[in-house]
Amino acid sequence: MSLLQEISSISGFISEKYPDAAVHEFQEPPGLESNLFVVQLREEVRRNETASSMLVERQYIITFYDSNVGQVMSTMAELSHYLLSEPIHIPTLEAGRLLKIDSFTLQSAVQADGDLLACTGVFATQFRELRRMEPAEKVGRVQIQTL
Incomplete structure (x- = not known):
């Protein structure tokens, strides 16, 4: 799973919900403005799970900027509900997959x-x-001998 695809899909998901807001990926822009979202990777942890798979856990940070404290808090509370309620479609080469948010922590x-x-809100995801x-190599020829 490409990290770039995942962040791009999260940004697109936010843009659908808030079409008038600007959304930046990976880092804050040089000049902050009102009605702005910033999506960043906080942490990625990979763990061996089986001989054929690994568990990937990622945490993302979404920061919303505005001049009104009520607007800032209500927008982020609404976004957390939206992210936890609806899965995000992530396009991949093989087939699309859904990104399910496990938790959302609001500050x-x-x-x-x-x-x-x-x-700022932090949310966690995981996938295999x-x-x-x-x-x-395939087994070519098998001989059975009986006693």
Whole structure:
């Protein structure tokens, strides 16, 4: 699963819900503005699960900027409900998959640049990824001998 595809799909999902808002990926823009979302990767952890698969856990940070504290908090609360209620479609080469959000943690609004306030939400996802394995050689001929 491509990290770039996942962040792009999350950004597209937010843009559908909030078409008037600007959405930036990976880092904050140089000049912050009102009605702005920023989607960033916080952490990725990979764990061996079986000989053929690994578990990938990712945490993302979404920050929303606006000048009104009520707007900041209500928008993020609404977004958390939206993200937990509806799966996000992630297009891949093989077939699309759905990104299911396991949890969403919302923090209080804090003062950002100028008169802007920022509210941050962190959400977690996980999925299994297959390992590349060399194809095993097929058994050619089997002989059975009875005693």
